[in-house]
Amino acid sequence: RQSALQAQDRYIRSQEDYKAALALDPADPQGVTEHITFFEAWQDRTDQRIPRLKAFLDRYPDSVRAPFAAFSLYYDANEKGDVDQAMEALTAVLENDPTEPNALYLRGLVNLALNAPEKAVLDFGRVVRQNRSDVQAVLWREVAERRDGLPGQLGEAASSLDMEVWPAPIVRFYLGQSSSDDVFAAAEDKDPQVQQTRLCEAHLFLGEYALLGGDRTAARRHFESARDTCDKDYLDHGVALAALRRLNADKRD
Numbered sequence: 001r002q003s004a005l006q007a008q009d010r011y012i013r014s015q016e017d018y019k020a021a022l023a024l025d026p027a028d029p030q031g032v033t034e035h036i037t038f039f040e041a042w043q044d045r046t047d048q049r050i051p052r053l054k055a056f057l058d059r060y061p062d063s064v065r066a067p068f069a070a071f072s073l074y075y076d077a078n079e080k081g082d083v084d085q086a087m088e089a090l091t092a093v094l095e096n097d098p099t100e101p102n103a104l105y106l107r108g109l110v111n112l113a114l115n116a117p118e119k120a121v122l123d124f125g126r127v128v129r130q131n132r133s134d135v136q137a138v139l140w141r142e143v144a145e146r147r148d149g150l151p152g153q154l155g156e157a158a159s160s161l162d163m164e165v166w167p168a169p170i171v172r173f174y175l176g177q178s179s180s181d182d183v184f185a186a187a188e189d190k191d192p193q194v195q196q197t198r199l200c201e202a203h204l205f206l207g208e209y210a211l212l213g214g215d216r217t218a219a220r221r222h223f224e225s226a227r228d229t230c231d232k233d234y235l236d237h238g239v240a241l242a243a244l245r246r247l248n249a250d251k252r253d
Contacts, residue, residue, distance in 0.1 A: 038065045042072055050076060057092060067093045067100060074106055075238060081245055086110050101127045105137055106235075112144060113242040120144035132160040135167055142174060143208045166198055170205045180206055200230035204240055211247075220247055 037059075041052035053069045060066060070089045077085035087110050093103040108123035124141035127134055138161065142154040154174055161171060169186035172178040183206065187198035207222030223243045230237035 034060050034063055034065070038063070038069060041069070061092075061096065066096065067103065071102065071106070074110075081241070083110055083113055083242075087114075099126070099130065101130055101134075101137075105140075108137075108140060108144065109235075109239055109242070112140070112147070113246060115246065117144045117147035121148055121150065128157070132157070133162065135161050135171065139167070139170060139174070139205060143205070143212070146212050167201055167205075170202060173206070174209065196229060196231065197234065200226055200234065200236050200240075203229060204236050204243070207240075207243060211243075216247065216250075220244070223247065 038056055041049065041056050044052055050073065053073055056063075056069050057066055063069075070093045073089035074086045077083070077089060087107065090103045090107045090110065093100050094107070097103075104123045104127050108120040108127070111117070111120035111123060121141060121144045124137050124144055127137040128141055131137070138154065138157045142152045142157075145152045152174075154171065158171055158175065161168065163171065166186065169178060169183045173180065173183050183202050184199070187195060187202050189195040189198065203222045203226035207219045207226060210216075210218035210222060223240050226236060226240035227244065230240055
């Protein structure tokens, strides 16, 4: 699952095209202005970035780009450990569309960071009901269920997953059908970027597994490896940071 920020990269190249189209044929100046307003706010790397994104949401709450603006606020907040602002950003999306799968998925991750696995179970469950082949949501639901002391549903859910492609090795590991060595061997790929992403995900889910088993030392080692391996624009990098913050908070308590 790619982060919303990466998805925005695919759109940003069209900004100049929109400006050119507006100059040639201003048939929909409001739509073009909305598009440019969003991307200029998203590209802003000054302290005005967050106020501009919030202003966009206030001005265009029904825009198709509103979820991207909210997700941008979420990522900024998550990287800083501001879970309240992260939750506020996702709530803004879900108020407009309570079934938006990306917002539900991200809220599930925030709920795990807030140590509220019972809420995360509901969020990931709603994502899985919309798409039973969403393997990331299936795996995170399993983590949330086990953290909440519930019997996991992974065995049953696996029948709806493609077990021939990544991250099927992680699914088999959670089902007790393979070892961590098998997972890392399967993560190898001739494409360095693909391998980096797989190693990131492997360390993250193996860290959660270790934590479920009470092995905090192994969990920390995996989460630190995920933090160092994951692309900083990739969703799981923020998840790894949140997991380490959770470990540190538990240690202080």
